Amino acid sequence: MKKRLITSALPYVNNIPHLGNLTQVLSADVFARFCRSRGYETLYICGTDEYGTASETRALKEGVTPRELCDHYHKIHKAIYEWFNISFDYFGRTSTPKQTEIVQHIFNEVDKHGYITERTTTQLYCPNCGRFLADRFVEGTCPHCHSTGAKGDQCDACQTLLDPTELIDPHCSVCGTTPILKETKHLYLDLPKALPLLKEWMEKASVEGFWAKNAIQLTNSWIRDGLKERCITRDLKWGIPVPREGFEDKVFYV
Incomplete structure (x- = not known):
């Protein structure tokens, strides 16, 4: 049986979802539903991106802790995606003990x-x-x-x-x-030390994974220019x- 692991960009949880968030999760949702309809073993995962300065600066402006801010907006994100009937198999958070x-x-x-x-x-x-x-x-x-x-x-x-x-x-x-x-x-x-291993992996993965042409060109340009x-x-x-x-x-x- 074919297997498909699907995700979309994790939305920052320092605000309510916008159309850009919905466009990404909806596109991935369409593909996930297609894969399931073909009988593929499909796992569609996503979650809120909660760490970083975006959350800290927003929390300072709202006069709450980063945890309180993330708890508040995570519930809003989750509720909106559920209203749109997005078929996540798992919608998590980056601030969980498991992630740590x-x-x-x-x-x-x-x-x-x-x-x-x-x-x-x-x-x-x-x-x-x-x-x-x-x-x-x-x-x-x-x-x-x-x-x-x-x-x-x-x-x-x-x-x-x-x-x-x-x-x-x-x-x-x-x-x-x-x-x-x-x-x-x-x-x-x-990364410079890991470059030989990364180059070897990329040459194999890009073929087996049917990478898009622009993805291959971009990766090759990074390798050519040298990683830092x-x-x-x-x-x-x-x-x-x-x-x-x-x-x-x-x-x-x-």
Whole structure:
């Protein structure tokens, strides 16, 4: 029997669902129903994306804890998708104990095989709020397209991935204070070291999985240009704890 694992992009749970969320889950739902009608063993899963700065900043604005915010909006998301009769086999949350267990297990396995590096970096820090400004906690002008309102992780105008220190005229998105630079330790996924394994897997998986032409071209361009180490931790309180000594005040960026 053929098997099909289906999902759609996990919606942020810092607001009520919008048409973009519904378009994705409806498209995946149509495919899931088709697969079931053909007798395929089908599993359609999704859930709310609850960790990260999007939830923390929204919680600050609403005067609640991140957990209270996520509990509130998860119920709204779930109810709306049920009203549209979306046929999820499982609709979960990224803040569950099981999710924490899985993420920490994957990290420990990757770390055991030598694909995790530790680096001290200089990050933006708000002296008024007393926190490092990860991702959406900092805004400024994009150094590439010069659009204002670019976030610390990405410019929505030109879709370029950013490091917070690249922003022009950065400011804390909570209080507006101009940040200072301060050292902090973080963990990185050593993608250059894993490149040979990833390349071998991609060449096989792209054929067996019937990848779209644009997906193959995009992946090949990343491989051709060379992969860079990717930071996997953040100086945040709301998230999955990092199970390593000296990183008790960090969470995973997932």
